[in-house]
Amino acid sequence: MSLELIKKAFKVNNxxxxxxxxxxxxxxxxVPDVKPDIAKILLLDGDIFITGCDTGTDRAVVSGxxxxxxxxxxxxxxxxxxxxxxNIPFSYTTDIPGARxxxxxxxxxxxxxxxxxxxxxxxxxxxxxxxxxxxxxxxTEREIASGITGIDDVQVLKDDIDINTYLGSNKVNxxxxxxxxxxxxxxxIAEILRNDLNISGKDFxxxxxxxxxxxxxxxxxxxxxxxxxxxxxxxxxxxxxxxFIELEGVSEDTDVNVDFDLIDYKVExxxxxxxxxxxxxxxxxxxxxxxxxxKNSFEVLTDAYSPKTRIILEKQQFSIDETVSxxxxxxxxxxxxxxxxxxxxxxxxxxxxxxxxxxDTQIEDGKLTLEGSVLNNVIYLSNDEExxxxxxxxxxxxxxxxxxxxxxxxxxxxxxxxxxxxxxSMLSTDQIEVRCAIGVNARVETTKFIPVINKxxxxxxxxxxxxxxxxxxxxxxxxxxxxxxxxxxxxxxxDNLLKVNNxxxxxxxxxxxxxxxxxxxx
Numbered sequence: 001m002s003l004e005l006i007k008k009a010f011k012v013n014n015x016x017x018x019x020x021x022x023x024x025x026x027x028x029x030x031v032p033d034v035k036p037d038i039a040k041i042l043l044l045d046g047d048i049f050i051t052g053c054d055t056g057t058d059r060a061v062v063s064g065x066x067x068x069x070x071x072x073x074x075x076x077x078x079x080x081x082x083x084x085x086x087n088i089p090f091s092y093t094t095d096i097p098g099a100r101x102x103x104x105x106x107x108x109x110x111x112x113x114x115x116x117x118x119x120x121x122x123x124x125x126x127x128x129x130x131x132x133x134x135x136x137x138x139x140t141e142r143e144i145a146s147g148i149t150g151i152d153d154v155q156v157l158k159d160d161i162d163i164n165t166y167l168g169s170n171k172v173n174x175x176x177x178x179x180x181x182x183x184x185x186x187x188x189i190a191e192i193l194r195n196d197l198n199i200s201g202k203d204f205x206x207x208x209x210x211x212x213x214x215x216x217x218x219x220x221x222x223x224x225x226x227x228x229x230x231x232x233x234x235x236x237x238x239x240x241x242x243x244f245i246e247l248e249g250v251s252e253d254t255d256v257n258v259d260f261d262l263i264d265y266k267v268e269x270x271x272x273x274x275x276x277x278x279x280x281x282x283x284x285x286x287x288x289x290x291x292x293x294x295k296n297s298f299e300v301l302t303d304a305y306s307p308k309t310r311i312i313l314e315k316q317q318f319s320i321d322e323t324v325s326x327x328x329x330x331x332x333x334x335x336x337x338x339x340x341x342x343x344x345x346x347x348x349x350x351x352x353x354x355x356x357x358x359x360d361t362q363i364e365d366g367k368l369t370l371e372g373s374v375l376n377n378v379i380y381l382s383n384d385e386e387x388x389x390x391x392x393x394x395x396x397x398x399x400x401x402x403x404x405x406x407x408x409x410x411x412x413x414x415x416x417x418x419x420x421x422x423x424x425s426m427l428s429t430d431q432i433e434v435r436c437a438i439g440v441n442a443r444v445e446t447t448k449f450i451p452v453i454n455k456x457x458x459x460x461x462x463x464x465x466x467x468x469x470x471x472x473x474x475x476x477x478x479x480x481x482x483x484x485x486x487x488x489x490x491x492x493x494x495d496n497l498l499k500v501n502n503x504x505x506x507x508x509x510x511x512x513x514x515x516x517x518x519x520x521x522x
Contacts, residue, residue: 003311003456006147008298012320013166013291015412015445016103016138017096022112025066025128027088028119035082037075037121042391043377044070044116045353048130049263053107055099060134062107063091068114068126069194071222071379073387075121081224081232081389083193084124092132099136104169106259106289107134108416112357139166142318145301145453154311155493157303157484161450164322167249167292173263173285176217179270180237180280187233189277190226195219195267196353197284200420201240204258210244211256211290217241219267219282220351222379226277232381232389234350239282245290254292255323257443261287293323301453303484307491310459315451322448324411325404327441330420333374334435335396336427344382344390345429353377354422354436363409368402370415374436378424400440407444414443473517477509490517 031038052063070084099105114128148154182189201216217239225231250256264285269277305311333356339346358372378392407413421437475486483494483505498505500516509515 003148003150003458005145005301005453005456006149007143007145009141009143010163010296011139011141011166011168013137013139013169014319014321016098016136018133018135019060019094019096020131020133021062021092021094022129022131023090023092025088025090025130027126029068029070029084029086029124029126031084031122035084036080038072038118038124039075039079039121040073040387041116041118041124042071042073042081042389043379044068044114044126045355045377046111046114046128048109048111050107050109050132050261051263053105053134055103055105055136056101058095058097058099059093060096060099060105060107060136061091061093062132062134063089064109065089066111066128066130070124071194071391073389079387080230081193085194094134096134096136098138103136103138105134105136107132109133110357111355142320143454144298144450146299147301148304148456151306151309151311151458153308154304154306155487156301159300159302160297161300162295162297163320163450164255164293165296167247167254167294169289169291170245170247171287171289172243172245173287174243175283175285176239176241177281177283178239180282181272182278182280183235186235187225187227187231189223189269190230191224192267192269193222193224193232195221195265196351197262197265198419199260199262199286202258202260204256206250206252206254206256209246209248209250211247211250211258213243213245213258213288213290215241215260217262217284221267221280222350232350237280237282239284241286243288245288247290247292249294250292251294254294255326257291257326259289261289263287302451303488304453304456305488307493308461310461312457312459313453314455315453317449317451319447319449321445324406324444324446326443327402327404329400329402329440331398331400331438331440332435333396333398333438334433335394336431336433337376337378337392337394339392339430344384346380346426346432347383347429348381349424349426349432350379350381352422352424352434353379354419354434356417356419356436356438358415358417361413361415363407363411363413365409366403366405366407368404368407368413368415368442370400370402370417370440371398372417373397374419374438376434378432396434396436402440402442404442404444408446412445414445416441469519471519473519475515475517477511477513477515479511481509483509486515486517492517
């Protein structure tokens with residue numbers, strides 16, 4: 001019977017490669033025929049949606065769209081507020097060595113900067129700098145030898161190691177649709193100027209082999225009312241969702257990572273039973289990506305030999321990505337915005353639109369430092385009769401330090417931030433205080449190298465060497481010696497050494513200690 005390794009299999013999911021692409025999107029936006037000319041742009045911003053990420057040989061193709069939202073003062077006599085919303089699709093190819101068709105990938109995008117040039121009253125040139133990060137993962141099955149069979153009197157040395165094994169992943173795309181009613185205190189909708197959506201209240205729990213994901217979609221709507229003064233109105237709505245996502249083997253002990261992406265939305269006015277636009281048809285498309293890791297303890301074969309025959313072991317090592325920490329913290333950014341030097345006094349605030357970005361990340365031992373800013377666009381009603389609606393922009397810098405036990409500068413840190421909540425209060429007609437709560441997620445990983453035995457073959461024992469050995473050997477223990485090393489060197493067993501020397505396996509060997517070794521018979 002030939003030698004055979006007893007093996008156990010498990011899955012790992014290593015980062016195969018990643019790349020970040022910074023690109024400029026430039027496009028001319030033409031005012032639709034049904035819209036009046038532009039006199040002044042109040043606000044230009046947007047959202048970025050990643051709709052696809054496909055892999056090929058040493059590359060990945062990321063596709064998506066930039067949703068551009070323009071709020072402007074028209075050139076008509078009424079100087080009314082109008083809006084333009086348009087999608088600009090994009091597709092980028094990034095080089096990721098080792099990538100291949102069929103492997104899993106993830107892409108995230110953010111707007112670094114967006115600006116415009118008003119070419120004429122019917123054409124706006126926009127330039128946006130977007131950053132797209134793409135990661136490609138290698139989901140493979142590994143094997144670890146836990147024992148050896150096929151030969152008598154085989155001596156084995158084992159060790160226990162903990163490994164975060166990969167359970168798998170699941171991606172779910174779903175659409176939420178709901179009809180929302182206007183509050184009775186709000187006038188009927190004549191025209192929607194803009195909608196802003198974000199996901200908050202993200203949470204999950206494990207139940208019956210599923211990851212139960214919950215969240216809220218916050219909808220902010222700015223609209224022109226169908227009243228005598230064509231007043232501007234603002235309202236907020238919220239949609240709640242719950243999704244059951246299957247993940248084989250998931251349990252309460254599983255390290256679950258849930259990622260949310262809003263990839264499309266549409267909010268339009270609709271008629272109620274009286275034929276008036278007092279309803280909103282809201283529709284949002286969400287992508288939820290779930291992965292699971294489970295810490296398992298494995299008994300690993302680290303060495304083997306036989307006093308009766310020669311065993312040749314082929315050793316190698318493989319690497320896995322090991323999660324060191326999954327840190328979550330919150331940062332509060334607040335500041336007082338002064339209007340007296342820029343714009344007319346504030347009469348009523350419609351909304352504060354905030355977007356946060358990280359400009360620098362520093363990793364030190366035990367400490368993660370993030371630097372960035374929150375851009376706040378305040379849309380408000382002023383006391384200026386010629387132009388009653390204004391927008392004031394202010395960037396608030398921040399610095400956030402996170403203490404993470406075990407963090408080293410050579411580790412990989414996957415950092416993401418998201419605006420969880422923003423509120424404001426008017427201190428006076430020319431001052432408002434803005435307060436933003438930002439969630440900071442930092443997942444720390446390191447590369448763990450695991451030595452394994454992947455092959456065992458039987459060789460020819462050197463009988464001349466055995467015959468030349470004395471019948472009795474008095475061995476002087478050297479620094480770094482162990483009973484295993486000594487037994488293997490002299491073709492005996494640990495049990496024999498313990499018995500002959502009246503030792504207990506818990507006894508520690510000391511340098512200079514004498515051991516009696518008896519030669520075995522061939």
